[in-house]
Amino acid sequence: MFSLKNKNAIITGAGSGIGKATAMAFGKSGAHVFVVDLNKDAAETTVNEIKQNGGNATALVVNVTAQAEVVQAFQQVARIDILVNSAGVSHIGKLETTTPDDLDRIYNVNVKGVYNCMFGAIASMKKNGGVILNLASIASSVGIPDRFAYSMSKGAVLAMTLSVAKDYVKEGIRCNCISPARVHTPFVDGFLAKNYPGNEAEMFEKLSQTQPIGRMAKPEEIANLILYLCSDEAGFITGCDYPIDGGFIKLNN
Template identity: 55%
Template sequence: MIEKNVLVTGGASGIGLAISKRFAAAGAKVFILDYNRANGNKEAEELVAQGHAAEFHFTDVSDQAQVMEVIAAINGSIDVLVNNAGVSHIGTLESTTEEDLDRLYAVNIKGVYNCSRAVIGRMKAQGGGVIINMASVAATMGIADRFAYSMTKGAVLNMTMSIARDYIKDNIRCNAISPARVHTPFVDNYLAKNYPGQEKEIFDQLAASQPIGRMGSPEEVANMAFYLASDEASFLTGGDYLVDGGFSKLKM
């Protein structure tokens, strides 16, 4: 059992929800920070009903004043922050509008900045903490039709290294996780919207593009986050940890 307070942004669905559940099951108190009120309340209530400690806080990570207010209202230590909230976009440079770019910047980059800035003083004062940022294989690979998304995840990776460097003497560790394709509700919704009637066929094609032969599961990413936050990972900071089925290194 771990007695830690863990903040998970975007913690009410997909990878974020798997992370929330993984920490809660281990005994942590989980604070789900999410923009979806219905999902957030539902998932927090379910965790509490199962005997776990969880709270939901409506949070727009792109709004610094709101982020500061939400985190200031959380009592006790802030042991772990998982910057998981993010939005995706499919498009090239030409098909990416200014509005698209601003939307991704606001959540994927500014959101990580806002939440990290809101906890860093508390972590310093309490003698340490862990920040985990959700990057992507798109941060370091040239993936087609992911211009804006790749740009923002590259920024997340560089913020990770900067935070790790600047706060290493404060006993604050910061690492990134870079998943490849993970089977989440986003994938199912994307297939239903863009390939109606062909969902299984396209899903199988996407899964086969991973060298390991399948997509990852949210739980597999959550296990990496749990490890990086643990005392067993106390020597790890400033790293980018691939959960990608060999996509980055073994793809032909």
């Protein structure tokens, strides 16, 4: 089950975190993984690890905010079967502490970047069908303190997902998104080190406990859901958002 043999999969932000875990899972499942990241060294590291595990992968150094660059890179892939939009950035702040520059930075990566990558893949998918999986967030559905710009961007990802699913369902293209709660990635460690030096362990535990299940997700757990939704076994699923949140949305009442 969940074999991706003979499928070409583009995964953005695959140099670290959820994107890397997804690339590793796809490589083990037989896909030719096109590892997209702005950081060349990170992309090549992921490619090397996939190959060391017997998989097939290619690095594509791409700035997802630049549509022409995305289109040119994606044209190197003969047939795009799967696109996973994992590249994203975060921002801490409420409305009055979010500057225009903050908003533009979040929009350019989290909204325009997803748009650019779907735009770059859709022509290929219209020929043979395909699957698009976008990374939304629990912030798409519920209010999160001090996440004004980030929540805006992930709400847009959810809306774009539904729109694309509707517009291309007759052409054999499925489009879904997932909404994780907190995931223990290098970003979390960096955030804690920068903002809570000396108190990292205490704050890590506090953030972990915001999920009713009592911990953060592992990137590999998120990747497993992505693998399923991009596999043929999920062929009847489109236009859906899947929370993977340790009970955050339904149990935090």
